[in-house]
Amino acid sequence: MSLDNVVSDIRDEAHARAEEIRKEGERRAEEIIEAAETDAEELLDAREEKVERQIEQEREQALSSAKLEAKQERLEARRDVLQDVRARVEEELRTLPEGKREELTRTLLEEAAAEFDGGESVAVYGRADDADLLEDLVAEHDGVEYGGEHDCLGGVVVDSDDSRVRVNNTFDSVLDDVWEDNLKDVSGILFDQ
Structure with missing residues (x-):
């Protein structure tokens, strides 16, 4: 075997080995990208879930606060009506025949x-x-x-x-x-x- 043949064989082997390394790198890169995309989707889902929970919690708090405020306003209105009734009774007593x-x-x-x-x-x-x-x-x-x-x-x-x-x-x-x-x-x- 001549030196040219040996060089050619080494070159072919090197190209074949380089092609294998390139394919292995591409496969590994695809795995990394796929894992990153999966992690990103999971992270996005978790964040969306967290935001939805927070929105629901804030909605419940706002609703509860509104109900409490309405109840307080109702109680104040009732107290005002009762005070008005009491004032009318007092006026009736004040002006009895x-x-x-x-x-x-x-x-x-x-x-x-x-x-x-x-x-x-x-x-x-x-x-x-x-x-x-x-x-x-x-x-x-x-x-x-x-x-x-x-x-x-x-x-x-x-x-x-x-x-x-x-x-x-x-x-x-x-x-x-x-x-x-x-x-x-x-x-x-x-x-x-």
């Missing part, structure tokens, strides 16, 4: 006076506009005198220095008790609960 005012004040004074012993000196206080009425009513009771003004819608506050007892039978105190006892029913009527 004279006969009805006298009847209620007489009853409240008699109930309060019953809390004291007959020998005690008792003072009766009431609304400034009711001074004449109160003076007439206390004249009907022994040991009871008109003591002056008390800031209220009507009714009486009766007290005695002898026993240090004070009875608040004002329209305000009666309204407070009735309001507290019936607030749930009033709310039910007003708001169809």
